[in-house]
Amino acid sequence: MNDRVWRILIDSFPKLVGYAVKVTVPLTVLSFALAMAISVAVAFIQYAKVKVLSGLCRFYIWIIRGTPLLVQLYLVFYGMPSIGIVLEAFPAAVIVLGFNEGAYMAESVRGALDSVNVGQVEAGYCVRMNYLQIMTHIVFPQAFRVAFPALSNSLISMVKSTSLAATITVMEMFRQAQVINGRVYESLALYTEVALIYLAICTILTFLQHWGEKKLARFGGNKA
């Protein structure tokens, strides 16, 4: 590599990291928070077998999992304005990413809720606890531990999915790399650089996941 390429890489690095911090990370955090809320609600509705709503939840999961994220982004950002729903690019990205990953996470959370044996719920009733108390003190804490690896997976996946927001004009890290590349035409170098920054973020999250799993493991095994 010659000096010019090195200089491009060094000059672009703080800019790219800046966009990672200012846009990619907040976009991930907000989308993931939305996905988390959706997934817990959707999973709980199905776990509790709430009539009608359970059907709606399955419908939501079916639609989301059956269509590509990129198409969903286009539909919401470019398609919806023709029925009068106009969203800014950033909130549109948050909504689509959140609802998209939320569908996958809902399945993880539902599986985790089901993994808590119903005997503990009955034991809760027998010491006069009500449904809400049993859920908050017994079922959800245990389900969270079971779902944790899968939810970590979703978070890591979401970091990378935010790059798709570039396609609906969100100026995030990848879009910034494209813009810089438009001036200097160093695709290999710049896209490698941006890939490494994604990799660095995901590496940090992987460490956090392992640390979290260790913390949660202190209850011992999850034997029934």
Add this chain to the structure above:
Amino acid sequence: MMLEVMEVKKSFDGHEILKGIDMTVNKGDVAAILGPSGSGKTTLLRCLNFLEKADSGEMIFDGEHFDMRSAKRREIARIRSKTAFVFQNYNLFLNKNVLNNVTLGLMTAGKMHKAEAKDRAMNALEKVGMADKASSYPSQLSGGQQQRVAIARGLAQDPEIIYFDEPTSALDPELIGEVLTVMRKLADEGMTMLVVTHEMEFARSVSNHVLFMDEGKVVEQGPSAEFFAHPKEQRSRDFINTILSKNGNITE
């Protein structure tokens, strides 16, 4: 009289499990429910604490009359506040340590203060010999220890009666003794207990009343000494003989 039920019926998927059970448990009784598997013993016990809702039946509990099919949430809560239930698989809360397993119900449902709940829990754990394991998690305990903690969790509720659903069936043989010892101690202290069990020796030596069930019906009930010495019904005799030939440890 502590508990009386009349005409309890329960079906699952069109299959009748309980075909009209009548039963009485007096205060201080240790009543054993015996019978071959599939006879409806566990279902009966679960109906008594409303873990299953009976299709029909009436209950007089502690002087109060209840309809077992249509009992309201508040009525069920009132009954449960005077009962404890010990499960075959212990069903300890796996995310709570031993102490918190016992205090959780007291503090959430009972709105008891932490210090008081802890006092009461430690007393109960003392009674079952598990006080020294208060900070262990269920996964760190043997089955026998877990079951003793489960009994302590029930005792801390200060129940009028404790229901035991095959409390030793999931245990390795060498761990059965420690649980039976605890139960024997409770019986000696005058606790009213209703025990679904396959432990004939326990039924014979600890219980004072036996209820023999087969195919969803009570075939025979009466004082346990009488039941084991002179079973009236052919099916009771067959059952006792089968168990005898298997274990050979019941001698008169």
